[in-house]
Amino acid sequence: MDKKKKRSLTRGIILAVLAIAIGYTVYSSVTKEKVEVLRKGDDAPDFEVTDLNGEVHRLSDYKGQGVFLNFWGTWCEPCKREFPAIERQYKNFEAQGVQVLALNIAQSELEVKNYVESMSMTFPVAIDKTKSVMTAYNVNPLPTTILITPEGKVEKIITGEMSESQIVANLESIKPE
Amino acid sequence: MEKIRCECGHENPIGTKLCGVCGRALTEEEQQNKLADMRYDGIAIRSKTHNKSIIDKVWNFFSSVKVGITLIILNLLAASIGTILPQEFYIDASTEAAKKIYYEDIYGSFGSLYYNLGLSDIYSSWWFQILVLMLGVSIIIASIDRGVPLHKNLKNQRVKRHFNFMKRQRIFAEGQTTAQQDNTLGQVEEKLKKMRYNVRREGNALMAEKNRFARYGPYINHVGLIVFLIAVMLRLIPGFHVDESIWVAEGEMRAVPGMEGFFIYNDDFLLETHDNQAQGEQLKQGVNVVAKNFQTDAILYKQAEGSLPGQTDNLEEVLKEQIRVNHPMKYDGYAFYQMDYSLNELYKMKFALTNKETGASLGDVVIDLTNPEKTYDLGDGVRVDILSYVPDFSGFKNGQPQTATPAPNNPAFIFRMTTPETPEGETSFVAIKQTLEPLGETKYKMAFQNIETRDKTGLTIRKDSTIPFLFVGGFIFMLGVVIGSYWAHRRIWVEELEDGTIRLAAHTNKNWFGIKKELDVLTEAAHLPAYIDQVDLEKEKEKEGDTAL
Numbered sequence: 001m002d003k004k005k006k007r008s009l010t011r012g013i014i015l016a017v018l019a020i021a022i023g024y025t026v027y028s029s030v031t032k033e034k035v036e037v038l039r040k041g042d043d044a045p046d047f048e049v050t051d052l053n054g055e056v057h058r059l060s061d062y063k064g065q066g067v068f069l070n071f072w073g074t075w076c077e078p079c080k081r082e083f084p085a086i087e088r089q090y091k092n093f094e095a096q097g098v099q100v101l102a103l104n105i106a107q108s109e110l111e112v113k114n115y116v117e118s119m120s121m122t123f124p125v126a127i128d129k130t131k132s133v134m135t136a137y138n139v140n141p142l143p144t145t146i147l148i149t150p151e152g153k154v155e156k157i158i159t160g161e162m163s164e165s166q167i168v169a170n171l172e173s174i175k176p177e
Numbered sequence: 178m179e180k181i182r183c184e185c186g187h188e189n190p191i192g193t194k195l196c197g198v199c200g201r202a203l204t205e206e207e208q209q210n211k212l213a214d215m216r217y218d219g220i221a222i223r224s225k226t227h228n229k230s231i232i233d234k235v236w237n238f239f240s241s242v243k244v245g246i247t248l249i250i251l252n253l254l255a256a257s258i259g260t261i262l263p264q265e266f267y268i269d270a271s272t273e274a275a276k277k278i279y280y281e282d283i284y285g286s287f288g289s290l291y292y293n294l295g296l297s298d299i300y301s302s303w304w305f306q307i308l309v310l311m312l313g314v315s316i317i318i319a320s321i322d323r324g325v326p327l328h329k330n331l332k333n334q335r336v337k338r339h340f341n342f343m344k345r346q347r348i349f350a351e352g353q354t355t356a357q358q359d360n361t362l363g364q365v366e367e368k369l370k371k372m373r374y375n376v377r378r379e380g381n382a383l384m385a386e387k388n389r390f391a392r393y394g395p396y397i398n399h400v401g402l403i404v405f406l407i408a409v410m411l412r413l414i415p416g417f418h419v420d421e422s423i424w425v426a427e428g429e430m431r432a433v434p435g436m437e438g439f440f441i442y443n444d445d446f447l448l449e450t451h452d453n454q455a456q457g458e459q460l461k462q463g464v465n466v467v468a469k470n471f472q473t474d475a476i477l478y479k480q481a482e483g484s485l486p487g488q489t490d491n492l493e494e495v496l497k498e499q500i501r502v503n504h505p506m507k508y509d510g511y512a513f514y515q516m517d518y519s520l521n522e523l524y525k526m527k528f529a530l531t532n533k534e535t536g537a538s539l540g541d542v543v544i545d546l547t548n549p550e551k552t553y554d555l556g557d558g559v560r561v562d563i564l565s566y567v568p569d570f571s572g573f574k575n576g577q578p579q580t581a582t583p584a585p586n587n588p589a590f591i592f593r594m595t596t597p598e599t600p601e602g603e604t605s606f607v608a609i610k611q612t613l614e615p616l617g618e619t620k621y622k623m624a625f626q627n628i629e630t631r632d633k634t635g636l637t638i639r640k641d642s643t644i645p646f647l648f649v650g651g652f653i654f655m656l657g658v659v660i661g662s663y664w665a666h667r668r669i670w671v672e673e674l675e676d677g678t679i680r681l682a683a684h685t686n687k688n689w690f691g692i693k694k695e696l697d698v699l700t701e702a703a704h705l706p707a708y709i710d711q712v713d714l715e716k717e718k719e720k721e722g723d724t725a726l
Contacts, residue, residue, distance in 0.1 A: 008230060008232055008233070011233070011236045012232045014317075014318070014321065015235055018313075018314045018317065018318075021310070021410070022307065022310040022311075022314070025306060025310060025410050025413060026303050026306050026307060026310070028414075029301055029303075029306055029413050030303050046485050047486040047487040047488075048485045048486075048487045048488050049487040058485065073583055074580055074583070075569065075579075075580045075581055075582050075583050105583070107583055108547060108548045108566075109548070110548075110549045110563060110566055111549075111566055111567070111568070111580075113551075114564075114565050114566070118577055126487075128487060129430075130431055130432045130440055130489055131431055131432050132440070132486040132487055132489075133486045133487045135433075135434050136486040141272070
């Protein structure tokens with residue numbers, strides 16, 4: 001190989017390495033926030049919570065079923081508006097292999113129990129007492145709903161209120177085949 | 178590849194100004210210059226040797242000093258634009274909509290424009306980062322482009338240089354020795370060695386050199402900059418950099434964000450003040466109390482191996498420490514800093530179940546607002562049930578009390594009071610400064626006694642594994658600066674012609690005064706002909722010309 005070709009090759013390699021470094025840096029910093037919170041296709045972090053009736057729910061036990069994971073608080077108005085619709089759809093989809101689980105953010109049992117009673121919610125509700133599940137899923141605004149596929153992957157993250165038709169479509173999207 | 182063939186037989190790459198071996202001027206322009214262009218020792222700068230393929234064009238673009246300076250200026254401009262208004266990171270708004278409103282409200286149409294142009298988050302914008310990285314590329318390529326050939330050239334220096342090269346050095350001397358002597362070169366060599374020069378001889382020619390490493394200063398400096406940049410880039414890799422914050426009230430356990438499987442418990446928060454009499458400046462400024470200490474007594478817990486988020490029953494204490502300002506709690510590369518506090522949040526409320534008529538109390542009920550009980554049994558058929566509790570009462574909706582936030586800012590209760598006198602139970606709604614009896618007037622009331630408060634601590638959790646890299650980068654950078662600033666690369670060429678004429682030339686990359694002082698000593702010791710400084714001569718000529726006018 002003559003000198004010129006060799007030099008071009010060296011230069012090409014150096015430029016390519018630098019281009020890759022730039023590309024990676026810019027890409028990862030632009031997508032940074034989305035990486036910190038989960039993204040579609042990520043493995044949903046496993047967790048274990050005990051609901052108000054004392055039943056233990058572990059995410060990995062629901063492999064093969066879709067999981068509709070809703071984070072909420074009693075002060076949150078949009079949460080309150082979407083619960084009746086979730087309640088109406090819950091039984092129907094449970095039979096089709098989609099679990100609904102509502103996680104309250106670190107409120108007292110009395111408040112949560114009273115709230116659940118007054119809203120006539122029958123789907124499992126648990127309290128994330130130390131906010132550790134919330135931290136693992138990096139949930140910030142409430143309500144946030146995370147759709148988890150039967151394979152345990154994150155299908156979609158919805159921040160904010162959903163209409164009943166959106167709830168149905170979302171539950172539909174994580175039904176096992 | 179085309180070459181320039183020097184008279185001495187050496188083949189130089191195109192663009193070379195001075196032959197790499199003998200130092201003859203190779204370009205016409207160079208031949209006409211009175212003084213040799215010694216920048217990069219007259220080598221062909223890589224980017225000037227080729228300019229054909231795309232690779233070469235990109236290479237040449239980045240190796241250009243003009244481009245480099247332009248990039249520096251653009252970087253400075255962009256970075257300073259970002260300081261006109263506070264960046265999004267520092268403002269009190271979480272959603273995009275809130276941020277937009279914030280800039281509009283506070284800074285008017287300029288703020289709105291600033292936000293819409295994306296200048297409010299300039300440092301994480303892709304184009305700013307590309308700008309910074311392009312500067313990095315420019316530094317790397319320019320260094321390779323100039324550093325590599327310079328290094329090769331300095332490594333392969335010949336002792337004997339052509340007359341043409343020597344004559345065109347700034348410092349030049351030619352003539353007979355000032356005293357009859359043998360072995361002039363031997364004396365020169367000895368003297369120069371004493372001055373800690375590296376001396377090489379080849380026949381009747383001698384070359385002395387010292388502090389060659391000074392020429393590498395700028396390149397070392399650039400390496401430091403690159404290491405620094407790489408360290409900053411490392412922050413983007415997950416796990417290298419954590420910067421989170423958390424609020425923990427006394428008696429509360431919270432998962433630590435950014436630190437999976439760890440929990441922090443706030444045992445006590447302390448704000449101590451100096452209890453001195455206000456005097457002097459303190460009085461002038463109207464400051465009554467001066468804080469002495471902000472402290473959180475914290476306990477760090479770790480989940481047992483294989484535990485999952487949400488499980489709270491298998492925690493092990495790993496560290497118990499007092500976190501004070503500037504005294505963070507440190508664990509495994511993480512540091513917990515005392516950053517903020519909030520005093521006197523409502524914690525417990527004490528009521529007395531009181532007969533309205535007689536004022537007699539049947540007993541006290543203490544309610545933990547963070548975890549109220551459903552029933553408080555006072556014995557003898559006396560009990561109080563909490564039918565409803567809201568921590569931050571905001572009004573009724575469909576007959577239910579509502580809460581605005583999860584914090585107990587304005588707690589409200591619906592009590593059912595059961596006594597032997599009222600076995601059916603009486604219902605009463607109690608909020609701060611407000612009592613309702615929705616189901617008819619009651620015989621008993623929950624009389625407010627007192628409150629207990631607790632404090633909240635605001636902690637910041639940091640981990641930065643890039644700091645050692647930043648230090649190394651900074652150190653290398655400084656090393657380069659020092660090497661480049663405090664040492665000068667000095668070279669002296671001496672040749673003894675057959676008729677006894679001594680020819681001398683000298684070059685340094687800076688501090689000509691210093692090398693001249695050394696040459697003065699050498700000239701005297703070895704009886705060399707006096708040297709001339711051709712730049713000074715030029716200047717003097719110009720001056721003379723000036724006075725002649």
